[in-house]
Amino acid sequence: MVxxxxxxxxxxxxxxxxxxxxxxxxxxxxxxxxTVAAALGLAAARQGRRVxxxxxxxxxxxxxxxxxxxxxxxxxGTIVPVHGPGGVxxxxxxxxxxxxxxxxxxxxxxxxxxxxxxxxxxxxRATAQHLGGALEYAATARVHMLHAExxxxxxxxxxxxxxxxxxxxxxxxxITELVSNPAARFLAGTGRIxxxxxxxxxxxxxxxFEAMGGGSFIAExxxxxxxxxxxxxxxxxxxxDVAELLRSAETGAVFATAATDFSxxxxxxxxxxxxxxxxxxxxxxxxRVLPRLPPLPAASVLxxxxxxxxxxxxxxxTVQALGAGYSGARRQxxxxxxILAHLQQRYPSVPVAVxxxxxxxxxxxxxxxxxxxxxxxxxxx
Ligand SMILES: Nc1ncnc2c1ncn2[C@@H]1O[C@H](COP(=O)(O)OP(=O)(O)O)[C@@H](O)[C@H]1O
Ligand SMILES: [Mg+2]
Numbered sequence: 001m002v003x004x005x006x007x008x009x010x011x012x013x014x015x016x017x018x019x020x021x022x023x024x025x026x027x028x029x030x031x032x033x034x035t036v037a038a039a040l041g042l043a044a045a046r047q048g049r050r051v052x053x054x055x056x057x058x059x060x061x062x063x064x065x066x067x068x069x070x071x072x073x074x075x076x077g078t079i080v081p082v083h084g085p086g087g088v089x090x091x092x093x094x095x096x097x098x099x100x101x102x103x104x105x106x107x108x109x110x111x112x113x114x115x116x117x118x119x120x121x122x123x124x125r126a127t128a129q130h131l132g133g134a135l136e137y138a139a140t141a142r143v144h145m146l147h148a149e150x151x152x153x154x155x156x157x158x159x160x161x162x163x164x165x166x167x168x169x170x171x172x173x174x175i176t177e178l179v180s181n182p183a184a185r186f187l188a189g190t191g192r193i194x195x196x197x198x199x200x201x202x203x204x205x206x207x208x209f210e211a212m213g214g215g216s217f218i219a220e221x222x223x224x225x226x227x228x229x230x231x232x233x234x235x236x237x238x239x240x241d242v243a244e245l246l247r248s249a250e251t252g253a254v255f256a257t258a259a260t261d262f263s264x265x266x267x268x269x270x271x272x273x274x275x276x277x278x279x280x281x282x283x284x285x286x287x288r289v290l291p292r293l294p295p296l297p298a299a300s301v302l303x304x305x306x307x308x309x310x311x312x313x314x315x316x317x318t319v320q321a322l323g324a325g326y327s328g329a330r331r332q333x334x335x336x337x338x339i340l341a342h343l344q345q346r347y348p349s350v351p352v353a354v355x356x357x358x359x360x361x362x363x364x365x366x367x368x369x370x371x372x373x374x375x376x377x378x379x380x381x
Contacts, residue, residue: 012377013351014283016044020252022143022155022245023282026168026274027256028266029161032287032355034058035362035371036256037158038066038092039355042365043372045090047379049153052079052091054142056135056160061363066092084365091152093142097129100138103145108234118231123224130204131178135160136171141235144242147250164266165273172242179229252282257343259289259336264343271347281350284343285375288357289336296326 016023023044025037034055041053055068063069067082074080077096083089102119109115118124128134139160146155162168236242245251253274257267264286271281296302299319306322307315336354343352353375362368 012373012375013353014254014375015351015377015379016040016154016252016282018379019249020154020282021147022157022251024157024159024251024253025256026159026165026253026270028263028270031258031263032256032285034062034158035368036254036285036287036375037156038062039368039372040254040376041090041156042084042088042369043376044154044156046086046088046369046373047376050151051154051156052093052146052152053156053158054093054095054139054146055158056095056139058094061361063094065362065364065368068092068094082365085369088369095139095142097135097138100142101128104141104235105231108231108238118227121224123221124228126207127200127204127221128228130200131175133171133175136162136168137175140172140242140246144239144245147245148239165270169246169273169277176232176236179225180233247278249280252280254283254285255281256285256287259286259332259339261335261339264339268346281347284347284350284352285355286336286340286343286352287355289354290329290333291356292333293326293330296323
């Protein structure tokens with residue numbers, strides 16, 4: 001491998017074109033989607049955009065860094081203003097699936113009375129947010145609403161952990177079809193197999209039984225799905241198709257991947273689906289990369305230094321353990337370089353950025369700002 005990829009020390013390479021109003025942070029689970037969403041959101045805000053970051057499942061540390069900690073009185077679903085270092089300001093919002101559905105029901109029901117009936121319906125309360133694809137639906141619906149409000153220049157969406165990009169992109173369509181599909185409604189009314197079909201697990205079933213005091217649940221579920229389907233259909237008719245927004249030049253996607261072959265392959269599968277759907281890819285972030293290490297000093301030098309610390313008796317074993325650990329870390333860094341070069345080659349028009357592994361993981365706005373500044377360069381008009 002002769003390519004010497006820019007693992008560290010390169011300037012920020014990702015740009016979010018000025019026309020983008022929605023930025024999706026996508027990728028396999030646990031690779032840093034939420035972190036990258038926050039970092040990019042902060043960087044875009046520092047560049048003067050009015051930004052909101054919509055997160056799905058921030059780790060506690062990250063939620064605290066963003067000030068989204070429920071113990072600070074910030075319930076999911078409420079917009080929280082964040083004041084970062086250097087006067088940077090942006091809004092953050094933790095997705096609350098139920099609240100998004102409630103909002104849709106309130107605005108798109110036939111009339112006020114119908115809305116109140118649905119909101120009070122125990123089947124709605126117990127099942128809506130557990131239907132297959134509900135989380136993904138709510139995330140895109142919330143983006144759609146924020147986009148329509150025009151309060152923000154950029155909405156950064158941290159996407160839910162799905163097995164592949166299609167699970168996310170197609171989920172809104174699925175749930176609409178599901179609740180609007182008479183056959184699915186019929187099956188829902190016939191018991192367990194139907195429950196599986198609409199994505200409801202046994203736990204939800206049981207809870208709802210209890211909430212309703214038993215019996216009529218199965219029979220009434222079909223009726224509920226019909227009313228809910230009408231509401232979602234009305235939302236789609238009046239608000240417009242969110243899939244269109246995602247395909248338009250107003251939406252871009254940034255992908256995160258860990259620096260492992262497995263994760264990179266998963267990320268590639270995500271990217272290929274997105275590209276095939278006619279969506280735009282604004283960048284790839286190879287995350288948690290170990291810095292490249294200089295070679296170890298010669299064994300004799302090392303041996304003397306180690307012996308001075310641990311004594312001559314333990315020196316040889318310690319030097320060997322050091323050497324093994326060190327070369328493991330070097331191999332990892334080299335692998336990251338290979339993955340970076342591979343992604344650059346595979347997607348020549350997409351900037352590929354690298355974030356170093358931080359130890360401990362980022363837990364403050366300052367660190368997220370540093371990461372964001374490392375990723376994002378100003379848009380060229
Ligand atoms: N560059 C990094 N260095 C160290 N830890 C990181 C880095 N990026 C993310 N993490 C940590 O890795 C974990 C997963 O990151 P997260 O952003 O929550 O991923 P995802 O949203 O894809 O599940 C979190 O604990 C986060 O703090
Ligand atoms: Mg996440």
